Amino acid sequence: MRFDIYLLYLLLRLFGMLPLRTLHAIGAGIGRLSLAMRSGTAHTTSINLKLVRPTLDDRAHAALLRQVMEDSGRSATEIAKIWGNDAERALDMVREVRGEALFDAALASGKGVIIAAPHLGCWELLNYWLCRKTSMAILYRPPRIAAIEGLLRKVRGALAPEQVRAEGAGVRTLYKRLAAGGTVGILPDQKPRAGEGEVAPFFGQNALTMVLLPRLAARTGATVLFAFAERLPRGEGYRIHLMPAPEGLADTDLSVACRALNQGVERCVELAFSQYQWHYKRYSSDTWRSPYD
Numbered sequence: 001m002r003f004d005i006y007l008l009y010l011l012l013r014l015f016g017m018l019p020l021r022t023l024h025a026i027g028a029g030i031g032r033l034s035l036a037m038r039s040g041t042a043h044t045t046s047i048n049l050k051l052v053r054p055t056l057d058d059r060a061h062a063a064l065l066r067q068v069m070e071d072s073g074r075s076a077t078e079i080a081k082i083w084g085n086d087a088e089r090a091l092d093m094v095r096e097v098r099g100e101a102l103f104d105a106a107l108a109s110g111k112g113v114i115i116a117a118p119h120l121g122c123w124e125l126l127n128y129w130l131c132r133k134t135s136m137a138i139l140y141r142p143p144r145i146a147a148i149e150g151l152l153r154k155v156r157g158a159l160a161p162e163q164v165r166a167e168g169a170g171v172r173t174l175y176k177r178l179a180a181g182g183t184v185g186i187l188p189d190q191k192p193r194a195g196e197g198e199v200a201p202f203f204g205q206n207a208l209t210m211v212l213l214p215r216l217a218a219r220t221g222a223t224v225l226f227a228f229a230e231r232l233p234r235g236e237g238y239r240i241h242l243m244p245a246p247e248g249l250a251d252t253d254l255s256v257a258c259r260a261l262n263q264g265v266e267r268c269v270e271l272a273f274s275q276y277q278w279h280y281k282r283y284s285s286d287t288w289r290s291p292y293d
Contacts, residue, residue, distance in 0.1 A: 015077075016084020020093060021235025023077040031073030035066060041279040042069060047291055048278045052203035067274040074231060075122065075275070082124045087159040091128050095232060099242030102225055107134055112178035112222030116188040116213060116245065118265045119277035122238055126229040128159045129240055130185065137162040137177050138185040139170060139212075161185065171212065178220040186213050188226070189265050194286045200258035203266060208285050214257035217250035224249055226264045230272045243267060 015023065035042045046065050049056075056064065082090050106113045115130060117123050130136050138161045164170040164184075174184045190210060191197070197208040217224050224245035229238045246267070248260035269276045284290040 012080050012084040014084070015080035018080070019235060020078065020081050020237070023081055024074045024231075024235045027073035027075070027077035028070040029073065030076065031069035031071070032066065034073070035069045041072065044281055044292055045069060045072070045279045048280075048282070051205050051283060051291060054204075064274070068276075068278050071231070071274045072277070072279060075277075078122060078231070079124065082122065082128070083156075087128045087132075087157050090125060091132065093125070093237040094129060094229075094240055095237040097129075097240040097242075099225070099227075100240075102244060103133065103227075103242050106223035106225060107183070109223065110181040112181050112220050113183040114178070114213060114217055114222050114224045115183065115185040116224055116226045116261070116264060117185055118189045118226070118228060118268050119187065119280060120228040120268055121231050121272055121275045122229040125238055126227055126240065127156070127161055127185070129229070130183070130227070131159040131161050134183050135162070136183045136185055137164045137174065139164050139166050139174060139187075141166050141190075174216060175220065178216060178222045184216075186210075186216075188213055188261055189280075189282065191280075191282060191284075198254045198258040199285075200255065200262050202262040202282065203269075205283055206285075206288070207262065207282050209258040209262055211254050211258065214249055214251070214254060214261060217245075218252055218257070221250075224264075226268050228268050228272070231275055241268065241271065 042065070045068055049061060049065055049068065053061070053064065081093070103113070115136070117126055127138070140163050164173050177184055188210065191208055192210045196211070198211050199206050200209040201207070202209070213224070216222065226243045226245060227241060229240050232239060243264070246260040246263045248256045249264065251257045251260070281290070281292055284292060
């Protein structure tokens with residue numbers, strides 16, 4: 001492991017010794033500072049909130065923006081608690097699980113399970129929880145710094161999912177896993193590359209939407225469940241949610257399927273709105289003018 005990556009690992013271990021409440025307080029402060037400095041993250045977040053909550057007046061918008069920025073900071077600092085501790089110790093912070101019976105039934109069916117996990121709450125803790133229940137492969141894009149992959153494998157430890165690259169061979173691996181009754185995890189709100197998606201409404205705005213997940217569901221007959229780990233207030237821990245997919249997600253008509261996919265993400269987000277990654281430029285595209293310009 002490179003020295004700088006090893007140093008980062010040591011820092012994660014060190015900050016992971018702090019109480020979760022303290023880490024969340026630090027994160028909230030970072031979020032407020034980013035907002036006060038009018039950072040690019042704050043700018044993009046503000047635009048997205050105006051797009052998805054257009055009826056808010058200036059005062060309500062400012063309050064929501066502050067709340068979202070604070071949660072954005074918390075999502076960054078809590079990683080020290082998740083990655084800086086043993087995975088089983090991190091899972092001690094799970095206070096409640098809603099919908100676990102849905103997951104157990106899907107596993108028992110032997111038809112395969114697709115976990116659609118949006119950029120919401122603490123998805124790294126969700127990975128741990130899922131991998132303790134069953135082995136799982138997740139689709140991902142490699143980090144820009146190759147050495148980070150080694151760090152990810154080290155900090156995730158025994159409960160690390162199999163990381164499958166978002167490319168041809170990786171997609172074939174997902175099909176094989178599902179055909180064998182296995183479990184795969186996909187970020188359903190990951191913006192696809194140009195020419196690889198379908199336009200569908202997301203909170204009332206057109207968004208380029210992935211077609212891979214609906215195609216996997218249609219061709220394999222696997223059960224699709226939406227899942228996220230909600231951050232509880234005052235550093236009290238987390239609540240895991242598992243929810244059924246909206247009707248139509250496995251439709252062979254991709255316009256129908258992608259609309260259902262986005263509806264599933266929306267249902268999750270509405271349960272913990274400020275914990276969504278609203279600084280993601282979801283509404284940009286090569287085929288229409290970007291609202292972020």
